Structure formats: C-alpha cells, structure tokens
Amino acid sequence: MTKVIKGNIIFTKVKDSFEVYENSYLIIENGLVKAITHELSDEFIDLPVEDFGNHLIIPGFVDLHLHAPQWPNMGIGYDEKLISWLNLYTFPLESTFDNIDIARINYTNFIKELKLVGTTRACIFATRHLHATKLLISMLRESGIGAYVGKVNMDRNAESPLIEKTKDSIEETLELIKEDSLYKSQIHNPLVNYILTPRFVPSTTPELMTALGEIADEFNLPIQSHLDENPEEITWVKNLHPEISSFAHVYEHFNLLKPNKTIMAHCIYMTDEEIQLIKDKQVYIAHCAASNNNITSGIMPLRRYLDKELLIGIGSDISGGHTLDIRENMIMTIQASKQYHVIHPEYKPISISEAFYLATKGGGNFFGKVGSFELGYEFDALIIDDTNSNKKGLPDEPLTSRLEKFIYTGNPDNIIKRYVRGNEISLD
Amino acid sequence: MTKVIKGNIIFTKVKDSFEVYENSYLIIENGLVKAITHELSDEFIDLPVEDFGNHLIIPGFVDLHLHAPQWPNMGIGYDEKLISWLNLYTFPLESTFDNIDIARINYTNFIKELKLVGTTRACIFATRHLHATKLLISMLRESGIGAYVGKVNMDRNAESPLIEKTKDSIEETLELIKEDSLYKSQIHNPLVNYILTPRFVPSTTPELMTALGEIADEFNLPIQSHLDENPEEITWVKNLHPEISSFAHVYEHFNLLKPNKTIMAHCIYMTDEEIQLIKDKQVYIAHCAASNNNITSGIMPLRRYLDKELLIGIGSDISGGHTLDIRENMIMTIQASKQYHVIHPEYKPISISEAFYLATKGGGNFFGKVGSFELGYEFDALIIDDTNSNKKGLPDEPLTSRLEKFIYTGNPDNIIKRYVRGNEISLD
Numbered sequence: 001m002t003k004v005i006k007g008n009i010i011f012t013k014v015k016d017s018f019e020v021y022e023n024s025y026l027i028i029e030n031g032l033v034k035a036i037t038h039e040l041s042d043e044f045i046d047l048p049v050e051d052f053g054n055h056l057i058i059p060g061f062v063d064l065h066l067h068a069p070q071w072p073n074m075g076i077g078y079d080e081k082l083i084s085w086l087n088l089y090t091f092p093l094e095s096t097f098d099n100i101d102i103a104r105i106n107y108t109n110f111i112k113e114l115k116l117v118g119t120t121r122a123c124i125f126a127t128r129h130l131h132a133t134k135l136l137i138s139m140l141r142e143s144g145i146g147a148y149v150g151k152v153n154m155d156r157n158a159e160s161p162l163i164e165k166t167k168d169s170i171e172e173t174l175e176l177i178k179e180d181s182l183y184k185s186q187i188h189n190p191l192v193n194y195i196l197t198p199r200f201v202p203s204t205t206p207e208l209m210t211a212l213g214e215i216a217d218e219f220n221l222p223i224q225s226h227l228d229e230n231p232e233e234i235t236w237v238k239n240l241h242p243e244i245s246s247f248a249h250v251y252e253h254f255n256l257l258k259p260n261k262t263i264m265a266h267c268i269y270m271t272d273e274e275i276q277l278i279k280d281k282q283v284y285i286a287h288c289a290a291s292n293n294n295i296t297s298g299i300m301p302l303r304r305y306l307d308k309e310l311l312i313g314i315g316s317d318i319s320g321g322h323t324l325d326i327r328e329n330m331i332m333t334i335q336a337s338k339q340y341h342v343i344h345p346e347y348k349p350i351s352i353s354e355a356f357y358l359a360t361k362g363g364g365n366f367f368g369k370v371g372s373f374e375l376g377y378e379f380d381a382l383i384i385d386d387t388n389s390n391k392k393g394l395p396d397e398p399l400t401s402r403l404e405k406f407i408y409t410g411n412p413d414n415i416i417k418r419y420v421r422g423n424e425i426s427l428d
Numbered sequence: 429m430t431k432v433i434k435g436n437i438i439f440t441k442v443k444d445s446f447e448v449y450e451n452s453y454l455i456i457e458n459g460l461v462k463a464i465t466h467e468l469s470d471e472f473i474d475l476p477v478e479d480f481g482n483h484l485i486i487p488g489f490v491d492l493h494l495h496a497p498q499w500p501n502m503g504i505g506y507d508e509k510l511i512s513w514l515n516l517y518t519f520p521l522e523s524t525f526d527n528i529d530i531a532r533i534n535y536t537n538f539i540k541e542l543k544l545v546g547t548t549r550a551c552i553f554a555t556r557h558l559h560a561t562k563l564l565i566s567m568l569r570e571s572g573i574g575a576y577v578g579k580v581n582m583d584r585n586a587e588s589p590l591i592e593k594t595k596d597s598i599e600e601t602l603e604l605i606k607e608d609s610l611y612k613s614q615i616h617n618p619l620v621n622y623i624l625t626p627r628f629v630p631s632t633t634p635e636l637m638t639a640l641g642e643i644a645d646e647f648n649l650p651i652q653s654h655l656d657e658n659p660e661e662i663t664w665v666k667n668l669h670p671e672i673s674s675f676a677h678v679y680e681h682f683n684l685l686k687p688n689k690t691i692m693a694h695c696i697y698m699t700d701e702e703i704q705l706i707k708d709k710q711v712y713i714a715h716c717a718a719s720n721n722n723i724t725s726g727i728m729p730l731r732r733y734l735d736k737e738l739l740i741g742i743g744s745d746i747s748g749g750h751t752l753d754i755r756e757n758m759i760m761t762i763q764a765s766k767q768y769h770v771i772h773p774e775y776k777p778i779s780i781s782e783a784f785y786l787a788t789k790g791g792g793n794f795f796g797k798v799g800s801f802e803l804g805y806e807f808d809a810l811i812i813d814d815t816n817s818n819k820k821g822l823p824d825e826p827l828t829s830r831l832e833k834f835i836y837t838g839n840p841d842n843i844i845k846r847y848v849r850g851n852e853i854s855l856d
C-alpha cells in the first residue's frame with residue numbers, strides 16, 4: 001500500500017545538520033519511506049495526496065528509557081537523591097502493582113500521555129509483577145506504539161513484598177518470554193517486544209544475573225538496565241562485587257552486554273575502561289538529563305561520548321525525570337551539555353540538530369531503521385501545527401527556526417497527527 | 429470591601445518551609461490579607477464564601493526580569509552566546525518596534541501569555557522606542573497585572589536605527605516619566621509604574637548614565653539593568669571603563685544603585701567586592717536560570733548568594749529564557765542549583781520551598797508587601813485545579829507534594845483564577 005503526504009519535511013540523517021525539504025512529498029510504501037521529492041513523478045501522480053500545507057513533518061520521538069509504573073510520581077520527591085528517593089517514593093509505589101486495578105489505571109494514563117507527547121517508540125521498565133507486566137504489554141499492543149517492555153527482575157537488597165524470590169523471578173520471566181514467542185508466531189514483526197530487565201546490579205543476585213545472561217542467549221533477547229548513575233550506587237556495586245573491576249564489567253561478567261541489543265541508562269561516571277567496554281560491546285546509552293538533574297545524580301559527559309562515537313539516545317526516565325515529553329527532554333539534554341561546557345570549556349554544547357538526532361535517529365537505531373526519513377526507514381512521524389507560535393506580525397521564520405521554536409516553546413497540542421510504521425495512531 | 433475565599437492555602441513566609449492551611453478561609457479586606465483561619469469567626473460569619481473546595485490557593489508569580497518585545501523570539505537562536513545572539517536575533521527584532529503595529533501585535537500576545545501563565549507582577553524592559561513603550565504601559569494598565577516598565581536607554585556601540593542619540597534618550601525618558609507622574613496624580617497607588625532601564629553598560633554612554641542617575645534621584649525612580657552575565661561582556665565593560673574597579677562599580681559610579689530600588693539581572697560572575705557592594709546597596713538580583721543556560725552564560729551561585737542574604741527573585745528573561753512561565757523557571761532554578769552542587773558539593777541544591785519563595789515573596793518584596801499571604805500582604809493569588817495530575821488510583825498526596833507536582837508537571841490550564849491586589853484578572 002502506497003501513501004503520499006505533503007508538507008515541510010525535516011529530519012536528521014547525521015547529527016550535525018538538518019535535512020530540510022520545504023513543501024515536498026513523502027511517499028510511503030508498506031510503512032516504509034520510499035521517496036522524498038519536490039515534484040511527484042509519473043509513478044505516483046495518480047495517488048491521493050494528504051496535504052499538510054505549511055505544517056512540519058518530523059520523525060516520531062524515541063524514548064530509550066522509562067519506568068511506566070512511576071507515571072504517578074512524576075514531579076514528586078526531587079529534594080532527595082537516588083537511593084533515598086528509591087526507598088521513599090519509587091519502591092512503595094511500585095509495590096502497589098500487585099493490585100491489577102491500580103496497574104490498569106496507571107498504565108491507561110501512562111499510555112495516553114505517551115501517545116499525546118509524540119513518543120512513537122519506547123523502551124520500558126514495568127514492575128516485578130507478572131500480571132501487571134502482561135497487562136502493560138497487551139495495552140501497548142493495542143496502542144499502536146512501538147516498544148520494548150520488560151518485567152523488572154529484583155531479588156536482593158530489599159524486603160518482601162518489594163522483591164521476589166530468584167526462582168520466581170526466572171520462572172515469571174520465562175512465562176513472559178513464552179507468551180512473547182507465541183505472539184511472534186502469530187504476528188509478523190510485532191511492534192511490541194520483550195526485553196530482559198534486571199533492575200540494576202544492587203537489586204539482582206549473581207544467580208539471577210547468570211540466569212538472565214543465559215536466557216538472553218537462548219532466546220536472542222535484548223537487555224536493559226542502569227549503569228553508573230550515582231556515586232553512592234557505584235560504591236555499593238563495588239562493595240557487592242569487589243572482585244570485578246567496574247560496574248559495567250559486572251554486567252559483562254554475567255554476559256549481559258549483548259552487541260547492539262543492550263541499553264544502559266545514565267552512564268554518568270564511566271571510567272575510561274568502562275567507556276571502552278561499552279563501545280566495544282556496542283551498548284546503547286540512554287541519556288536521561290532530566291532525571292540526572294532532578295535527583296542530583298550528576299552531568300553525563302555527552303559531548304565526550306559523542307566524540308568517542310558511542311551509541312546514544314534520550315530517555316525520559318520518568319519518574320526520576322518529571323516529563324514524558326521528549327521535546328522537553330531535548331531542552332534539558334542541551335541545557336545539561338551547556339552546563340558541562342561551562343565546567344569543561346573544551347567540550348562544546350550540543351546543538352539543536354544534535355539534540356534532535358539523539359531524540360529520533362540516535363535512539364531509533366536501537367529499533368532498526370527508525371527515527372529518520374531516509375529511504376527504507378519505517379515511517380514514524382509527527383505532524384506539527386505550529387501556527388500558534390508564529391503569530392507575531394513578522395515574516396515567517398526559516399523551517400529550522402520553526403522546529404527549534406516548537407521544541408522550546410511548543411506543547412503536545414501542536415502535534416496534530418502521529419504515525420508509527422505508516423499507520424496513524426489514535427489518541428482514544 | 430471584604431471577601432472570603434476557601435481552599436488549601438499554601439505560601440512561604442521564609443524560604444525553608446511552606447505554610448500550609450488545609451481547607452481554610454482567607455479573608456481579604458481592600459485587596460489585603462486580613463486573616464487566615466480554620467473556622468470563620470463571628471466577625472466574618474455572614475460574608476459570602478467563595479469555596480474552591482480541594483483546589484490549591486497560592487501567591488501569584490513574580491517575574492523580576494523580562495524583555496516584552498522579545499516575546500516572538502522565545503525558543504530561537506540558542507546555539508549562540510550573548511553578544512552574537514544579541515546581534516543576530518535580539519537587536520534586529522527590537523528595531524522593528526518603531527512600527528507601532530508590530531508593537532501592538534507582539535505586546536498583545538505577550539500580555540495574553542503573561543496573564544495565562546500566572547504572573548501577577550513583572551519588571552519589564554520595553555525597547556528604546558517612545559511610542560511603543562507608551563503603548564505597552566497603557567496595555568499593561570488595562571490588563572490588571574502589576575508591573576514596572578521602562579523604555580530601554582541605549583546610545584552607544586551599535587548603528588542607528590538600533591540606538592538613539594543621547595539627547596533623545598533623555599528627553600523621551602523624561603516624557604514617559606511626566607506621563608507617569610500625571611497618571612499617579614489621578615490614580616492612587618497604581619499597579620503599573622515607570623522604571624529607568626539603561627540596557628547595560630556597553631550600550632549606555634557615561635553622559636547618559638550620569639543623566640539617568642540624576643533623574644533617578646530627582647523623581648525617586650527605581651532602576652533595572654544587567655550585570656555580570658557573560659565573560660565576554662565583562663571584558664568589554666572592563667575595556668570601556670578601565671578606571672573603575674568592576675562592572676557593578678560602574679553602575680555605582682554613575683549613581684545607579686539605589687537601595688531597595690534597583691534590580692540587576694544575572695549577576696553570575698560577581699567578585700567578592702561586587703557581592704559586598706550589591707549587598708550594601710540592597711540591590712535585587714533577578715536570577716534567570718533558563719536564559720543563563722540557553723545562551724550558555726554560566727551558572728549563578730544561587731546558594732552562595734542566599735547564604736550571604738542577598739535579595740533575590742526569579743526572572744524569565746525572555747527571550748534569553750524560552751518561557752514566560754515562572755513555574756518552569758522554578759524547575760530550571762532548582763536544576764541549575766543542582767548542577768552547581770555537582771561542581772561545588774559544599775553548596776547544597778535549592779529545595780522546592782526555596783524555589784517557591786524566590787518565585788513569590790523573594791521577587792515580590794521588590795513591589796512591597798507582595799508574594800505572601802501574611803497579614804497585610806497584597807492579595808495576589810492563583811487558584812490551582814490539579815485534578816488532572818491526581819488521577820492515579822492512589823490516596824491523595826500531601827498538599828506540598830501536590831504543589832511540587834503542579835510545579836514540575838502542571839501547565840497554565842491548571843490555573844483557574846488569578847488575582848492581583850484582591851481583584852480577579854480576566855484572560856480576555
């Protein structure tokens with residue numbers, strides 16, 4: 001099936017500059033970008049055109065790290081740092097998800113907002129609860145959004161019912177994986193897939209990490225976790241595993257760093273050896289500037305990592321982050337890089353095109369050909385009506401300034417349509 | 429005239445904690461707070477009560493520094509730093525305000541948004557243009573918001589028509605002051621008043637600064653300007669005035685630091701001598717965290733200044749800042765303080781109550797008894813309906829958590845009423 005849409009097309013093929021096609025046609029075949037042209041060629045001339053006039057057409061936003069159950073806690077508790085924040089706010093909330101009704105209410109609100117803010121792909125932590133996680137997966141499949149979702153594995157360093165028994169954690173994970181395999185045998189190339197989700201080293205025993213590493217191999221599954229977020233956390237890991245040289249090497253030791261299939265959130269304090277390991281293993285970094293700031297974790301050296309060509313996307317990390325909106329997270333990514341530049345003038349700030357790249361193609365790469373409008377990319381897109389930001393009695397701005405203005409001053413109401421893999425997503 | 433309103437009342441008398449009156453009555457007499465009580469005493473029992481149920485009642489927001497004409501440029505040009513940003517974006521925009529129609533469109537949109545976001549008092553830079561400034565003053569008087577407004581004075585270091593002749597600058601300023609005096613003779617205690625507004629040292633000749641210092645004395649007027657925003661700017665000032673020991677001392681030299689009547693925006697790089705001078709002169713600092721970050725000016729040492737008991741409020745500084753919303757500027761104030769803490773662990777981050785204090789009473793003090801609900805304070809208030817952030821299948825949060833959640837995740841739609849000096853402000 002072939003579709004043609006028309007408007008002002010903007011995306012980033014590389015991070016240093018925008019690709020801009022003013023008033024142009026985008027041809028989509030079976031959900032993939034087939035061409036972008038200023039004039040329609042004979043081949044497509046008879047197709048109906050959906051004309052978005054002066055609106056912007058941009059790739060959908062990719063959120064590489066978030067905790068769906070923490071949706072109700074966004075904006076609460078930011079006078080605390082990581083470990084006390086987890087104990088005071090996060091763990092008590094997550095422990096309520098053994099109640100499926102609480103899970104349903106919160107996941108309904110979460111998915112509604114995720115669609116609203118224009119996120120088209122997301123990597124999602126659920127809680128440790130089997131049934132609530134099944135529910136979240138099925139609700140995401142209904143939503144039309146693309147996602148990796150995992151039940152959290154956590155079997156040490158807290159009291160029951162917060163944590164689970166190792167055996168239960170493995171069995172329930174396998175149950176979810178089997179359901180996922182069954183679904184895949186019925187639906188070709190599904191948009192929602194399972195991802196192994198050990199919470200972080202202090203929450204998972206060596207036995208559990210070993211099992212998860214084996215499961216990852218057996219079922220060829222991706223993995224997501226947290227790395228080097230907070231000095232107190234890093235010391236804790238060091239005390240738990242004094243025989244292993246670094247936090248990142250603990251994951252490596254348990255066979256949890258799979259090339260191109262692993263995401264580590266935060267990565268603020270990586271040593272040179274850890275950076276090399278993350279690069280060698282082609283691990284994706286989910287950069288969570290809002291969260292890193294709110295719970296005073298530190299400033300990730302984004303420019304330094306970009307210079308080393310690490311794989312990086314943006315994560316909202318709700319509810320360490322206070323907003324699901326990747327547009328707002330782009331602002332905070334740029335702002336954090338500017339603060340870093342103030343301290344280390346040799347590392348220049350992130351530009352607007354670089355932030356946009358991270359929010360689209362940078363994270364999208366984890367999903368395959370996602371986050372760009374290059375040929376063959378899956379058509380995930382947002383249609384932006386920025387009329388309300390442009391009433392100013394002055395000539396129209398260049399398209400890239402309009403995009404910058406939408407990023408800094410827009411809101412979800414500016415997004416009038418959302419597409420994932422060529423299909424429009426409904427907000428209902 | 430006496431009014432009674434009821435709801436969940438929250439404000440900050442001191443910065444370290446919230447005053448919380450759950451489900452209580454606020455009695456307002458002639459625009460001033462007369463009492464807060466849990467039960468209505470006999471004296472007030474027969475008055476009609478406006479009952480806001482479970483909503484929050486908080487002081488209105490105070491914006492201590494902003495450039496009204498730059499409203500259209502919010503969110504544009506943040507890959508630049510101060511001086512190039514001024515030349516590429518700000519000055520070209522401001523120079524269009526010799527066209528009164530452009531001024532009217534932009535000031536209409538600006539005031540509409542200022543009311544929408546819940547700012548009840550603001551200190552405002554216009555442009556250098558006489559007629560556009562008159563228009564802005566008269567539009568603000570219509571709006572019901574409280575404000576200090578000044579025509580910008582700038583007579584050096586740019587080409588005409590960007591700058592004005594020294595003589596014209598003085599004459600036009602005097603014309604505005606005379607109109608202001610005439611208005612004051614007709615209206616008791618007006619909400620909108622004139623403030624002298626030399627742009628900054630590099631834009632104003634010694635002759636003009638001398639004249640403005642004399643005018644300030646003669647008419648007992650307040651003054652607003654910029655100080656120590658950017659290293660390049662500071663070097664420029666040093667080169668312009670090598671005989672004077674610091675940027676702040678240039679203003680002092682020209683008699684422009686009036687105790688309790690002067691606001692200096694930014695103050696990022698003050699030396700110990702400058703800090704002492706600002707403290708001795710009781711100069712207000714407008715802390716503009718968004719702007720300081722967007723145009724990569726640096727991080728103001730807010731905690732250090734608070735420890736020294738300097739007078740501080742929050743400024744949106746549009747369009748260096750990208751949002752008029754003081755709520756969002758509170759987030760960025762806290763975030764900047766957390767970044768500063770990461771670099772200087774001895775200076776702890778700003779808490780949520782401290783940020784709220786700065787956004788209300790901290791800046792409000794410049795206007796008199798404004799920004800709090802203590803007895804005798806002018807009743808500037810916002811009624812917050814946070815129902816939409818509270819749908820979560822969990823018990824209600826404490827009131828202070830609800831306020832924190834509104835600050836981090838709310839939007840102008842949560843503000844259902846706005847009052848200035850006891851009168852409701854219409855959005856129309």
